[in-house]
Amino acid sequence: MASGSSAAARRLLLLRHRRRHLVPNHHFSSSSADEVLDGGRVKIFDRDLKRRHRDRAAWAMRETDPLVDAVADNLLDRLEDCRKAFPSALCLGGSAGAVRRSLRGRGGIEKLTMMDMSVDMVNKWRELESATDDGPEMNFIVGDEEYLPMKENSQDLIMSCLGLHWTNDLPGAMIQCRLALKPDGLFLAAILGGETLK
Structure with a gap:
């Protein structure tokens, strides 16, 4: 059972690494909700x-x-x-x-x-x-x-x-x-x- 969960953990780590490599974080907005909404308007x-x-x-x-x-x-x-x-x-x-x-x-x-x-x-x-x-x-x-x-x-x-x-x-x-x-x-x-x- 332990080997199954460690294999799942490795797959998850690999997926996170690939995601970070393929889609850098700076492509996404880090704006807060207050910055995105201006007087109730998007x-x-x-x-x-x-x-x-x-x-x-x-x-x-x-x-x-x-x-x-x-x-x-x-x-x-x-x-x-x-x-x-x-x-x-x-x-x-x-x-x-x-x-x-x-x-x-x-x-x-x-x-x-x-x-x-x-x-x-x-x-x-x-x-x-x-x-x-x-x-x-x-x-x-x-x-x-x-x-x-x-x-x-x-x-x-x-x-x-x-x-x-x-x-x-x-x-x-x-x-x-x-x-x-x-x-x-x-x-x-x-x-x-x-x-x-x-």
């Missing part, structure tokens, strides 16, 4: 970590990215279907640089505000924008899409190109966008979904 993405990733990526980005440029161009094609002009526009994070390049006078935009949660990303956009003198008046804001720092009824157009899929509360972020839009404003977004990359 916190899927670590926004601070995402901000740090964007800070690092800001200075390593390529000037253009064919996929991002195609998504931005496709998104802004929707402006050509509208008869209305959009004098004030807000571009939320993600690929705001690609949106700026794809605007090319579309939508009658006179004032474009570019917002991102990353200070370095905003500084990079500001640096790139200072090299050009064409296009609408530009403003830059460091802010979080989940806590939109805009006045109610202040924007004619809000755009997000591949940026909102990192939010923990997408419906809440969209509600805030709706509040920031003027009554006849337009919201345009391209978001990666569950089936997008299959």
Whole structure:
């Protein structure tokens, strides 16, 4: 009987060793329940970590990215279907640089505000924008899409190109966008979904 239990103990030890070797512990979240729940809502993405990733990526980005440029161009094609002009526009994070390049006078935009949660990303956009003198008046804001720092009824157009899929509360972020839009404003977004990359 003793040899059977020692054999079982060896198998268990071997399985634990294999599991540790195949699946390292650092791949799993060690967050406490309080860190995962934010005011009763599930916190899927670590926004601070995402901000740090964007800070690092800001200075390593390529000037253009064919996929991002195609998504931005496709998104802004929707402006050509509208008869209305959009004098004030807000571009939320993600690929705001690609949106700026794809605007090319579309939508009658006179004032474009570019917002991102990353200070370095905003500084990079500001640096790139200072090299050009064409296009609408530009403003830059460091802010979080989940806590939109805009006045109610202040924007004619809000755009997000591949940026909102990192939010923990997408419906809440969209509600805030709706509040920031003027009554006849337009919201345009391209978001990666569950089936997008299959």
